[in-house]
Amino acid sequence: MKRTLGVIPARMASSRFPGKPLKKILEIPMLAHCYERALISGACDNLVIATPDQEIIAWANLHDIPSVLTSHIHQRATDRAKETLDILSREGDFFDFILLLQGDEPQIHPDDIINLKNAFTGIEYEAVNLLFPISKNDLENPNVVKAVVKKDLNIKFFSRTHVPNNCLSGFRQLGMIGFTNSALLYYADLSPTPLEEVESIDMMRFLENDFSIQGVLSSSPILGVDNPEDIIKLERVMKNDHFVRLYKNKYI
Secondary structure: OEEEEEEEEOOOOOOOOOOOOHHHHHEHHHHHHHHHHHHHHHOOEEEEEEOOOOOHHHHHHHHOOOOEOOOOOOOOOHHHHHHHHHHHHHHOOOOOOEEEOOOOOOOHHHHHHHHHHOOOOOOOOOOEEEEEEEEHHHOOOOOOEEEOOOOOOEEEEEOOOOOOOOOOOEEEEEEEEEEEEHHHHHHHHHHOOHHHHOOOOOOHHHHHOOOOEEEEEOOOOHHHOOOOHHHHHHHHHHHHOOOHHHHHHHOO
């Protein structure tokens, strides 16, 4: 039986929004929304929060949430996921697939986490990335990572700029990415690449080394949290979210 590890990276030192993981949405810490919705999906044989911060470790322990203390040096969430895999591997826990599930996308639908995992079934993809169609306003937002794709959703490029040029619609890269064990190890062995650093997008490291990433369509849009104003928007969107009712009593 092949096993899947879910990793939710989180750190307090966000340059645009310090302390973001534990900021509350509907009175529940953002990180709790991300963890609980991944847990509801049942897609992961082991689901952990990966963080360099003792404050987040203490919070996770308080709520009996598995967590792993990682290094402060990582600039990329993918590198943090790889360290988490290394730590668990040293403890004798092996995983065939790793799902990188961001700690600042609390609106994720559990079905989409399942779809990300199932994308590996019967197909020899090495890396898969959740995508969602977007329109012009999002295309012009530098906080929204755009994906340029082929007809089969194979991803050719990522950028924070408006691409393709002058288009009225496109695809947003969501922070939910799946890897085979070997692909994640390969990523960590590669040096950071020029476009990865210019765009500040992890997955450009793969594309600049001619490594294929397959897009998987999300069933619904996800509003990421980049600044405090996004909390207000999310509370409006999530106030009637039925998944929240399943776990709110754990935190309120």
